[in-house]
Amino acid sequence: TFKFPWGIWTSPHDPCYHPDGRPRHCLSEFINAAYGVSVNASHSLQGPDNDSNITTLTDLHNPHNLTCWMTHTGPDTGDWVLTLPLGRRFEITYISLQFCHQGEPSDPISISILKSMDYGRTWRPMQHYSSNCLENFRLPSQTIAKTRHQETEPLCSDPRPLQRQRGGMVLAFSTLDGRPSSPDFDYSPTLQDWVTATDIRVVLQPPAFTSPAQAPLALSDLQVGGRCKCNGHASRCRRDDAGHAVCVCEHHTAGPDCDVCEDFYFDRPWHRATPTHPNPCVACECNGHSNKCRFSMEVFQQSGRRSGGVCQKCRHHTAGRHCQYCQNGYTRDHSKPLNHRKACQPCQCHPLGAVGRWCNQTSGQCLCRDGVTGLRCNRCAPGYKQGRSPLRPCIRNNDNARISCQRCLNMLFLSWSVLKVQVKGMERSGPWWQFSISVQTVFRIGSTSRVRRGPQSLWVPDRDLGCGCPALHVGRTFLLIGAEEGERGWGPEESRLVADRSTLALQWREHWSPKLRGFRGQLKPAARSAAGGAHHLRLCSR
Missing domain, CATH: 2.10.25 (Laminin)
Incomplete structure (x- = not known):
């Protein structure tokens, strides 16, 4: 067993891995993708052939016992179309046609080879053959693409002389011959797309003028040589339960073409394997606290294109991109490794202290x-x-008085300002938070304070607001006790109204109003009324 950053494998002799277990570029078996597949034959004028599902062209080829399919003779001119569905995406190397007759065709013929990449919905020509390319296809006769731009366009050339093989003459089309980028095929997405096909179509165009004695065109074999498109991540292609050919994906890839990463292996973007870079999919690093993650291109770019996995649904009270932090209310237990399910323990804070x-x-x-x-x-x-x-x-220690909650509230009312305010909005300003408030009633102010009714700005230190003191919420009305104009020297300017962790913010209750109206001269009744709402107080002090 070999362990690497991208995972663990136990089959070091697989073609997709080096003997020491490192992943490497691999290819699926080279096969005749047409073997045993029925060919659909139809005529552009006469419609489908009587036996439209032809197997004689794709059966086991025996040069001593040829099985031939022949075009029908007659006065009608028109094209014969042979369509071969491959059932999945293949990367095609060659397409060959073998004729039943032993010599060159006596009459000129034109042949077009087309491919579909979407299971027959659309078609794209790959090659034309004709003794007169300019007249039949409006293309010059050439066998080599002159530019890289032209290498994914169909060429036209004279099919003669045909290759002689046992059983007849053969016309063979190589998908990469004459393409300037073919030596760099593994690094050329353009050419990889060029050779990809789900269906092949051969169009036979008989000569425009035929004699009654002309022999019909006879074909004995149609072959399509290629490999399942597995993008360098599989060495085998097998049939699934539904009978479809699928790649046996390695390198933690998935999909019919090994063209995506399997679940949880999203730390890097998917790439096709090449001879120099196998590009395996890499697992997300979640420290054992999650089995689900996603890929983030933004995170990947920020990491210097090294890691882009973001863990999701962290368990065991963990949080963070790698589930490497503890959730609020939990702290790290350093006696246990980070991947331990009890690495985060609840905070043991005293409920009063x-x-x-x-x-x-x-x-x-x-x-x-x-x-x-x-x-x-x-x-x-x-x-x-x-x-x-x-x-x-x-x-x-020198505070010998035992101050009850009632007396504590009375002292606060006696010494601090008391305001009824409505919070309109809030925004951060450096180490402070600026609250937009409307002072609705001034019950009491300090001797040096100049607070008046109407719009005001209330400044709260960020360190105090972070722990919830005072507990102010936009859109609510509060009884504010202890907000002063810079008496403690904490304000950014002496003239600004400041509230800190010693300020009380009681959510306003309407039944306080009649008692607090006489607060300017009678403090005790108001203090008792406010004390009735003491369970709403939130204090925060060190």
């Missing part, structure tokens, strides 16, 4: 509240002691 349930994905460090420390935020920092409030689990 930590802000939220997320932690650093690498170190596991939770985001602690003010006065709390430890990897899991489960103990008080030096200079702090345990308090009784769930919002302040640790308080300073």
Whole structure:
């Protein structure tokens, strides 16, 4: 067994692999694709032949016992058309016709060879034969394409002299003879397309004037030599359950022609194999956490054309292009390898000491509240002691007062500004977020504040908004407690309204309104009303 970056193979003696297991360019068997296939014969004027499915042209050829198909004689002129369906895409090397008579035809004939690449829907000429090419096909007589542009266009030449073989005279057409790029066939998509066919058609044009004594044209054999089109990724072509010929694809390719990559092998774009570059399909690197991925050309280009696979549906609480990160709320367990199904473990953050349930994905460090420390935020920092409030689990040692939630809210109302605002929009500005708000009611402002009703800009540090404090949402109305005009020196300018993690944002409740209207002179009733909505508070402190 051999292991490489592109996968593992256990058959190093396969023609598609080197003895050491490395992939290499391979070809399917060279066959007569016409053997045993019925030929459809029809006349341009008379219609289908009486026996339109002819097998005498494609049976086992025996020069000592020829089976011949003959054109019908008569006064009607017109073309005989022989159509051979190959059943799949082949790369054709030659097409040959063997005549039953032993000598050259006494009368001139014209023959056209056409191909279809879409199972007979459209046809394209490949070669014309005539003793008078200019008159019959309006083409000059030539056997070699003069330019690379012309090498995928049909040529016309005189078929005589024919090749003599046992059993009769043979007309053979080679698809690459006279094509300037033929030595570089493996690297020429143009020529590869030129020799590809699903069906072959031979059109026999008898001479314009025939004598009653003229012998009919007789053919004994039609051969189409070529290989299944497997794009260099298969050495065998077999029949599937439906009877269709399919390539036995290697190099982790798939499809009838090995022309796509099989599932999960999308790290690089598919390419045809060449003698110098086998171009196998490469598996995506998902660290064992996914069996599904897609190819991204953008990622491939950004990687220097080395890797373009993007993993999908990462499992085991992983995320990222390679499933190499942990999801939010999980951290890396470095005692286990990255491909272990338990490589990501839930964050072990203390429910009171930590802000939220997320932690650093690498170190596991939770985001602690003010006065709390430890990897899991489960103990008080030096200079702090345990308090009784769930919002302040640790308080300073010199803070002897046991402040209840009710008194804490009263203190906030007494010392900070209180505003009713509606959030209109938000946009980022460097390390800040700028919220467009409408101040609907000013219940209280600081001694130095100049906040008025109407449109305002509220500035929130990105580090605070990232952990959800204050919890502001566009389109909602809030009671904002503690937003000041640069009192803490955190604003980009002293005149700007700033909210940070110490600011409370309570989603507005209409039943607060009558109590807060008298807030300017009577703070306690308003504080009690706001305390009733304490379960809506979201504080965030270190």
